[in-house]
Amino acid sequence: MRSPFAIDLPDTLIAAARRGDEAAWSEIYRHFERPVYTLALRMTAHPDEASEVLHDTMLKVFEGIAGFRGSAPFWGWLRQIAVNTALMRLRRAERLQFSDDPPEPEPDDQRDADWLPAAATDAALLRRALHALPDTTRTVLWLHHGEGYTHEEIGRLMGKGASFSKSRVSRGLSQLRELLGVTRTEVHHA
Structure with a gap:
C-alpha cells in the first residue's frame, strides 16, 4: 500500500x-x-x-x-x-494507556448512516468502530495497517517492544470484529 x-x-x-x-x-x-x-x-x-x-x-x-x-x-x-x-x-x-480497558463509548449519531450508500455506510461504521477502540489500540492499528509501520517501529514509538504492537493489533482486530458484528468465518470468506 x-x-x-x-x-x-x-x-x-x-x-x-x-x-x-x-x-x-x-x-x-x-x-x-x-x-x-x-x-x-x-x-x-x-x-x-x-x-x-x-x-x-x-x-x-x-x-x-x-x-x-x-x-x-x-x-x-x-x-x-x-x-x-x-x-x-x-x-x-x-x-x-497500556491496559485493556475500553473507553466509554461516545454518543452515536445514527442519522448519517441512514442516508448514505452502502459503501459509505460501511466506511462510517468502520470509522465509528475504530473510534470506539481504546486510543492506544486504535493508534497501533492505524500505524500498522493504515501507515504501514512495522511492529518494531511501532514498539519503538510507544517505548515498548514489537510484541506489544503485535498483541495490540491482534486484540484490536478482534475488538473491531466484535464491534462490527463480524465473525472470523465471514472475514475468511469475504
Missing part, C-alpha cells in the same frame, strides 16, 4: 521553503494538509485535536526544515513529525 504521504516534492521547492519563500510554504502545506489531518484524526479520533496536530506538525516542519538533510524522502520526514506530534498529544492528555 502506498502511503498518502508519498508525495514527491521538487528539491527546488524545499530549497525555496528553506529560504522562507511563502509561496513554497503554502504549496508544501497544501500537499500535506489532508494526509496529516487524516493521520491525526485516525490516531486521536477527534476532529479538533486532529486540526491541532496538523497545525503543530506544520509549525514543526517549518521551524525544522533547515535540519532536513534530504537523505530520506521529505514526505517520510514530515510523516514522522506528524506521528510523533499526535503521540505527544495523546501522552499529554494521558490517553495512551
